[in-house]
Amino acid sequence: MLNAVDKKLLEEVADLHDVPQGAYNIRKNGEGISRNTTANIDIVTKQDKPGINIIIKPKTKGESVHIPVIISKEGLNDTVYNTFEVGEDSDVLIVAGCGIHNSGSEKAQHDGIHEFFVRKGAHMKYIEKHYGEGDGTGERVLNPKTIIEVEEDGVAELEMIQIKGVDKTIRDTEVVLHKNARLIVTERLLTYLDQNAESNITVELVGEDSSAQIISRSVAQDDSKQIFHLNLRGHAKCRGHIQCDSIIMDNAQVSSIPEISAFHSDAQLIHEAAIGKIASDQLTKLMTLGLTEKEAEDTVLRGFLG
Amino acid sequence: MLNAVDKKLLEEVADLHDVPQGAYNIRKNGEGISRNTTANIDIVTKQDKPGINIIIKPKTKGESVHIPVIISKEGLNDTVYNTFEVGEDSDVLIVAGCGIHNSGSEKAQHDGIHEFFVRKGAHMKYIEKHYGEGDGTGERVLNPKTIIEVEEDGVAELEMIQIKGVDKTIRDTEVVLHKNARLIVTERLLTYLDQNAESNITVELVGEDSSAQIISRSVAQDDSKQIFHLNLRGHAKCRGHIQCDSIIMDNAQVSSIPEISAFHSDAQLIHEAAIGKIASDQLTKLMTLGLTEKEAEDTVLRGFLG
Numbered sequence: 001m002l003n004a005v006d007k008k009l010l011e012e013v014a015d016l017h018d019v020p021q022g023a024y025n026i027r028k029n030g031e032g033i034s035r036n037t038t039a040n041i042d043i044v045t046k047q048d049k050p051g052i053n054i055i056i057k058p059k060t061k062g063e064s065v066h067i068p069v070i071i072s073k074e075g076l077n078d079t080v081y082n083t084f085e086v087g088e089d090s091d092v093l094i095v096a097g098c099g100i101h102n103s104g105s106e107k108a109q110h111d112g113i114h115e116f117f118v119r120k121g122a123h124m125k126y127i128e129k130h131y132g133e134g135d136g137t138g139e140r141v142l143n144p145k146t147i148i149e150v151e152e153d154g155v156a157e158l159e160m161i162q163i164k165g166v167d168k169t170i171r172d173t174e175v176v177l178h179k180n181a182r183l184i185v186t187e188r189l190l191t192y193l194d195q196n197a198e199s200n201i202t203v204e205l206v207g208e209d210s211s212a213q214i215i216s217r218s219v220a221q222d223d224s225k226q227i228f229h230l231n232l233r234g235h236a237k238c239r240g241h242i243q244c245d246s247i248i249m250d251n252a253q254v255s256s257i258p259e260i261s262a263f264h265s266d267a268q269l270i271h272e273a274a275i276g277k278i279a280s281d282q283l284t285k286l287m288t289l290g291l292t293e294k295e296a297e298d299t300v301l302r303g304f305l306g
Numbered sequence: 307m308l309n310a311v312d313k314k315l316l317e318e319v320a321d322l323h324d325v326p327q328g329a330y331n332i333r334k335n336g337e338g339i340s341r342n343t344t345a346n347i348d349i350v351t352k353q354d355k356p357g358i359n360i361i362i363k364p365k366t367k368g369e370s371v372h373i374p375v376i377i378s379k380e381g382l383n384d385t386v387y388n389t390f391e392v393g394e395d396s397d398v399l400i401v402a403g404c405g406i407h408n409s410g411s412e413k414a415q416h417d418g419i420h421e422f423f424v425r426k427g428a429h430m431k432y433i434e435k436h437y438g439e440g441d442g443t444g445e446r447v448l449n450p451k452t453i454i455e456v457e458e459d460g461v462a463e464l465e466m467i468q469i470k471g472v473d474k475t476i477r478d479t480e481v482v483l484h485k486n487a488r489l490i491v492t493e494r495l496l497t498y499l500d501q502n503a504e505s506n507i508t509v510e511l512v513g514e515d516s517s518a519q520i521i522s523r524s525v526a527q528d529d530s531k532q533i534f535h536l537n538l539r540g541h542a543k544c545r546g547h548i549q550c551d552s553i554i555m556d557n558a559q560v561s562s563i564p565e566i567s568a569f570h571s572d573a574q575l576i577h578e579a580a581i582g583k584i585a586s587d588q589l590t591k592l593m594t595l596g597l598t599e600k601e602a603e604d605t606v607l608r609g610f611l612g
Contacts (some may be wrong), residue, residue, distance in 0.1 A: 136497055140377045234581075248571045255568075261561035268582040273566055275540075283466040 002026075009070040009099030012131040012164075014067065020095075024066040025052055030078040041065055041092075051081035051113075054094075058119070059089035066095045069112065074104025074138045079111040086154075089121040099130040100165070109141040110146045116147065118181075119155040134163025139167040146173045150181035152207065156234040161188045162197065163305065171199040177238075179207035187216040188305045191224035191252070202296060204230040205238035205267065212240040219301050220252035233258040234267025244273040308332075315376040315405030318437040318470075319587050322372065326401075330372040331358055336384040347371055347398075353579035357387035357419075360400075364425070372401045375418065380410025380444045385417040391462075395427040403435040406446040406471070415447040422453065424460040424487075431463045438471025444517035445473040452479045456487035458513065467494045468503065476556065477505040483544075485513035493522040494611045497530035497558070508537040511544035511573065518546040537565040540573025550579040553610060 002010070002018070006028065010016040019026070019034060026034040032052070032063055037043050040060040044053045055067055069137035071078060086092060102108040118124050132140035142162070162169060175222045183203060191197050201210045212232060220226045232240035246254045252255055260269040287298035308324070311476060312334065316322040325332070325340060329347035332340040337357070343349050348368040350359045377384060387443070392398060407416040408409070423492055424430050438446035456462050468475060481489055497503050500577045508516045518538060538546035552560045566575040584606055592602035 046457075074327065102606040214357055246568075248568050248573070253567070253569050255565060256577070257563070257565040258577075258579075259561060260581055261559070261563075262552075262554050262581040263559050265556060265558065265583055267554070269561070269580070270582075271564075271577065271579040273564075273577040274575070275566055275568040276576075277571055 004012040013097030013099040018067040030258035060090040062258040064093040072101040075106040088119040102134040103136040107139040130162040173201040177210035183212040185214040189218040192221040195224040319403030319405040326372040366396040370399040375404040378407040402527040408440040409442040413445040436468040479507040483516035489518040491520040495524040498527040501530040543572035
């Protein structure tokens with residue numbers, strides 16, 4: 001059922017060499033092709049629109065759900081709606097991600113709309129990798145929308161990575177944090193050629209003692225363009241920190257337009273952003289050790305995005 | 307010609323106890339009431355619209371121009387257009403500012419549109435203080451628009467201060483920096499009651515080796531609201547740094563929505579913003595020394611805005 005191209009994509013987006021352990025749902029070219037559920041994690045096909053409901057029972061610990069999407073057909077515009085119920089006091093890993101192999105001349109697009117309910121005291125780690133390949137001229141487009149509500153004492157930890165091959169992306173992430181809820185976001189983005197990437201993250205800190213930390217690192221090469229809107233809005237006693245660092249190269253363009261807004265006098269919000277070129281002292285040092293300039297550059301960038 | 311109220315306003319906005327030394331133009335209730343020019347600094351009334359042209363000869367050093375505006379009448383909506391020609395290799399101080407005494411029930415408003423041409427190698431220090439007073443219910447509104455072009459090797463140093471009594475303000479500042487030009491902006495803002503303040507600063511770094519530094523500090527008390535849009539846009543090899551710190555108290559609201567955009571790989575841009583409450587350890591220390599909480603708070607805020 002999985003051919004060589006599929007397996008390559010799965011490895012890129014979900015570090016999988018074959019079907020995963022635990023619960024999973026693999027979607028290929030707009031259709032679910034393989035699914036496994038466990039005693040604690042159910043996966044149910046939505047009746048009203050394309051997509052699945054992933055239901056994780058309360059107190060489920062140490063389990064994982066993989067829901068990779070692979071697309072190997074040009075001209076496909078696949079939109080999918082997935083809803084995650086992360087039960088009270090559970091502690092789970094969710095691995096999503098989408099890989100596109102487009103060797104044609106038409107666009108291949110996947111829009112994943114993911115909604116998460118992280119219930120009281122639950123801890124969710126969510127990893128999402130986006131990857132494109134294929135020597136066709138057809139564009140590879142990925143527009144993820146991620147909506148997360150974290151209830152009291154819940155934790156949502158997100159790793160969102162797009163390193164290679166995605167021509168256009170608009171990434172929308174909206175998070176609401178209730179009392180004592182915590183959000184940690186790590187974003188890694190690399191664009192090259194004439195790729196375009198836009199990342200919009202808005203966090204509403206509505207509950208007392210909620211906290212959010214967003215660390216975004218990006219590299220923009222060639223003629224690529226990146227825009228970041230990273231927003232923290234504090235409505236209660238809360239803490240938030242955004243750090244947004246970009247390395248700009250060649251003829252690339254990077255804009256960072258964050259917002260920190262305090263609607264409460266005990267909201268404490270910090271934003272730091274920097275755009276600059278690759279540190280020349282690091283390059284020089286690596287070249288002294290025998291690396292070529294290109295190798296040195298790759299090493300520094302890998303470290304920065306690692 | 308200057309009554310006691312006028313003199314109080316002049317002192318608040320321009321640190322003047324009477325008419326200033328050097329070149330000056332004093333505008334009161336929509337009309338020029340007093341002017342002095344010097345051998346190097348000419349002031350000419352505009353023919354096409356309200357306002358003046360201030361022409362500073364090349365190489366003028368160590369001279370100053372004061373152009374305060376005072377308003378002591380309710381119901382006045384005064385718009386004025388001033389153009390400053392800061393000649394090559396000059397080094398001058400320009401003190402503007404507007405004071406409103408409104409003891410009536412109608413709004414008193416002043417919109418000052420200031421355009422500056424800082425010529426090659428010139429150094430301009432520009433101080434602008436805005437101040438309101440009066441026990442009337444009429445609003446005191448000040449909307450300054452400041453447009454600055456700094457030519458090669460020029461320096462523009464701005465101090466923009468609004469500490470007291472302005473009910474509404476929208477402050478627009480637009481700066482273009484050419485080769486090796488430098489901008490230093492210090493902004494101080496305090497709002498209270500239900501005052502509203504919006505500050506928009508956009509700096510276009512178009513010339514090679516241009517640099518900009520913006521340091522904004524604000525305090526928002528009571529039910530007041532502040533919005534900051536501080537933007538740096540790098541189009542060449544350049545350096546820019548924004549630092550925006552706000553202390554939020556009571557039911558105030560503060561939003562900081564900066565932009566850093568790099569359109570060139572040698573643009574190096576940094577933004578830092580923080581919103582939080584007054585540091586409690588500083589308060590405690592001062593109270594240990596015998597100050598009341600209110601006195602301690604005032605001391606910390608004065609230090610922060612000083």
